[in-house]
Amino acid sequence: MLEIKNLSSGYDGPDVLHNIDLEIAPGSLVAVIGANGAGKSTLLRTISSLIKSRSGSVAVDGKELTNSSPSSIVSHGISHVPEGRQVFATMTVAENLDLGAHGTSKHIAMERIDKVMEIFPALKERLTNPAGSLSGGQQQMLAIGRGLMAEPKYLLMDEPSLGLAPIVVQTIFGILPNLAKSGVGILLIEQNGQIALSVADKAVLLERGNITIRGTGQELLKNPEVIERYLGVGNSIGSDPEKQSVMSVRIRSALGSEDSALFQRAKSIVSLKG
Numbered sequence: 001m002l003e004i005k006n007l008s009s010g011y012d013g014p015d016v017l018h019n020i021d022l023e024i025a026p027g028s029l030v031a032v033i034g035a036n037g038a039g040k041s042t043l044l045r046t047i048s049s050l051i052k053s054r055s056g057s058v059a060v061d062g063k064e065l066t067n068s069s070p071s072s073i074v075s076h077g078i079s080h081v082p083e084g085r086q087v088f089a090t091m092t093v094a095e096n097l098d099l100g101a102h103g104t105s106k107h108i109a110m111e112r113i114d115k116v117m118e119i120f121p122a123l124k125e126r127l128t129n130p131a132g133s134l135s136g137g138q139q140q141m142l143a144i145g146r147g148l149m150a151e152p153k154y155l156l157m158d159e160p161s162l163g164l165a166p167i168v169v170q171t172i173f174g175i176l177p178n179l180a181k182s183g184v185g186i187l188l189i190e191q192n193g194q195i196a197l198s199v200a201d202k203a204v205l206l207e208r209g210n211i212t213i214r215g216t217g218q219e220l221l222k223n224p225e226v227i228e229r230y231l232g233v234g235n236s237i238g239s240d241p242e243k244q245s246v247m248s249v250r251i252r253s254a255l256g257s258e259d260s261a262l263f264q265r266a267k268s269i270v271s272l273k274g
């Protein structure tokens, strides 16, 4: 269990995050949704120790990690996929992935790259290409893949949908429930509440650094306050809870189990190419 208790943090001025309590169980997907500037990235940065907490604690499986070094956070099984992907454009895809392996042997890194290729077959033919030549969606896959190279117990993802076309967003989000099912606990931060809630087991709304609403992903999708303030405006599905539910059922059933279409496709591509 990744346990965040009473966590507060900020930058030079007053606290940005206020007394955050959140638990991410292995194999579950927890979404944090909220507007621009709500403190979503600050939350991930504080968990990863990229900025220090001012109160509260972060613990993994009972081990206290509050304010330990960022590398120690990684070695305790937490990977952070940062906002804006931050892949190294002039390095190849394989080199970018290898950076995520954190000093494991070359042999193990190669095995892990193969696993990432099963999840993101679109990267397989691009392994020797510079990361900068990839599309936005492929770069996001690479950023997630790099996070997975550490074989994390918990994966923190900051706005993976940012700047991507809806169809690409669906592909990437389609993979997340299966990733969780494989045992990884996922903390997903999103401004795109609609899609995040569709795949989330549990979710919270973050407003001005405070958690104001909690529930399952489905509960938040149907919560009138959430709909009015975060889901209703400017998206293709609109605020109709029925349509939103249909959308999330569609996404879930498209993935569902291990013999889901997406996983079958990944496997068949890998076997064709391999």
Ligand SMILES: Nc1ncnc2c1ncn2[C@@H]1O[C@H](COP(=O)(O)OP(=O)(O)OP(=O)(O)O)[C@@H](O)[C@H]1O
Pocket: 011, 012, 016, 034, 035, 036, 037, 038, 039, 040, 041, 042, 043, 083, 191
């Ligand atoms: N490096 C920084 N130095 C000072 N203040 C910062 C810094 N980064 C963020 N902030 C402030 O902290 C608050 C929360 O920002 P944060 O980036 O966590 O929001 P967010 O929810 O991730 O927003 P977005 O959806 O735009 O990514 C904002 O008021 C922001 O101006």
Ligand SMILES: [Mg+2]
Pocket: 040, 041, 042, 083, 158, 159
């Ligand atoms: Mg952010």
